[in-house]
Amino acid sequence: MADDDTQAEDDIDLAALSDEDLVAQMHDDLYDGLADEIAEGTEILLGRGWNAQKTLNEALVEGMRIVGIDFRDGILFVPEVLMSAGAMKAGMAILQPLLSASNAPRMGKIVLGTVKGDIHDIGKNLVAMMLEGAGFEVVDLGINQSVEDFLAALDQHQPDIIGMSALLTTTMPYMKVVIDTLAEKGLRSDYIVLVGGAPLNEEFSEAIGADAYCRDAASAVEIAVDQMSHRQGSTAALGG
Ligand code: B1M
Numbered sequence: 001m002a003d004d005d006t007q008a009e010d011d012i013d014l015a016a017l018s019d020e021d022l023v024a025q026m027h028d029d030l031y032d033g034l035a036d037e038i039a040e041g042t043e044i045l046l047g048r049g050w051n052a053q054k055t056l057n058e059a060l061v062e063g064m065r066i067v068g069i070d071f072r073d074g075i076l077f078v079p080e081v082l083m084s085a086g087a088m089k090a091g092m093a094i095l096q097p098l099l100s101a102s103n104a105p106r107m108g109k110i111v112l113g114t115v116k117g118d119i120h121d122i123g124k125n126l127v128a129m130m131l132e133g134a135g136f137e138v139v140d141l142g143i144n145q146s147v148e149d150f151l152a153a154l155d156q157h158q159p160d161i162i163g164m165s166a167l168l169t170t171t172m173p174y175m176k177v178v179i180d181t182l183a184e185k186g187l188r189s190d191y192i193v194l195v196g197g198a199p200l201n202e203e204f205s206e207a208i209g210a211d212a213y214c215r216d217a218a219s220a221v222e223i224a225v226d227q228m229s230h231r232q233g234s235t236a237a238l239g240g
Contacts, residue, residue, distance in 0.1 A: 014041050019048065023059050026091075030063035031070075033083025035090035042091040052098035053218075056126070060091045064122065088122055092129070100132035107134060108228045110194075111153045112163035113141030115174040120167035120197075123217070127163065127196065130217040131224060136161075147174075147181045159191065160231065161224060163214075166197040176208040183209070192227045196220060 014022060014037065022041055029037040038060070045055045067084045070076040110131060114124050121143050128138045139157045141149060150162065166172040175195050182188040188209070195205050196214040205213035211227060214220035
């Protein structure tokens with residue numbers, strides 16, 4: 001962005017904008033990687049009574065979708081998208097306590113990570129927040145997690161669910177490596193395996209032997225709750 005435009009940006013009073021204009025401005029600010037403005041816009045929307053989910057979806061996730069299109073088309077490059085990701089995280093940090101706050105009963109424990117070779121973590125972090133909000137205990141392993149990392153975490157944390165994220169077509173096959181290794185060790189049926197990430201779909205999830213594909217963070221919560229109730233139902237039926 002040119003200096004003049006940056007100057008113009010400084011002059012915008014975010015609080016004076018209508019909701020619609022503010023959200024549009026936040027899309028621009030996310031595009032330009034302006035973390036302070038995104039934090040301010042997020043606070044303003046919450047102050048106007050927007051709930052965390054609506055703020056997340058309409059202001060932040062939609063803004064990142066626009067960034068993704070121009071990244072794909074070669075208009076934005078990695079350093080710029082890193083700035084956008086930083087701005088997105090500034091907004092998410094404000095929403096985190098709201099999305100994770102929960103009086104829900106403990107639903108189960110999940111070990112969650114982005115697979116080896118992949119450093120995308122925005123979607124995974126959202127999934128972690130939403131699961132925490134729904135009453136799950138989340139052990140977030142972070143990015144670039146190898147099969148050995150997952151196995152060590154399973155041993156240490158004894159979760160009910162393993163969640164894997166991949167954003168690249170080149171890293172999504174690594175999810176199968178983790179699942180196959182669990183099977184080789186006779187551990188596959190001990191865990192519910194959920195997978196997610198933009199390039200995945202149901203078909204891929206089935207093909208690699210996962211229990212379910214989660215399209216987004218909200219569906220990850222629904223599916224995790226559903227899978228846990230099936231599991232508890234079958235354990236009860238077995239007298240476990
Ligand atoms: Co990357 N990148 N990137 N990138 N990046 C994509 C994924 C890409 C689609 C962009 C594009 O070309 N349009 C493309 C992949 C193409 C492909 O594989 N076919 C791509 C590429 C190519 C790359 C690099 C290779 C670029 C390069 O270096 N030349 C490189 C790879 C680095 C690596 O990982 N080894 C790279 C790097 C980066 C940045 C570091 C700059 C940055 C990441 C910063 C970060 O995450 N901290 C980045 C970003 C930001 C993106 C885009 C623009 C946005 C991703 C995002 O955060 N989306 C992305 C384009 C896009 O996806 N449209 C792109 C918002 C987020 C809320 O959605 O992550 O889909 P998402 O998560 C959703 C669901 O998928 C689901 O729920 C989430 C919340 O609703 N979900 C789960 C995700 N994980 C789940 C796990 C679950 C359940 C649900 O477990 C149970």
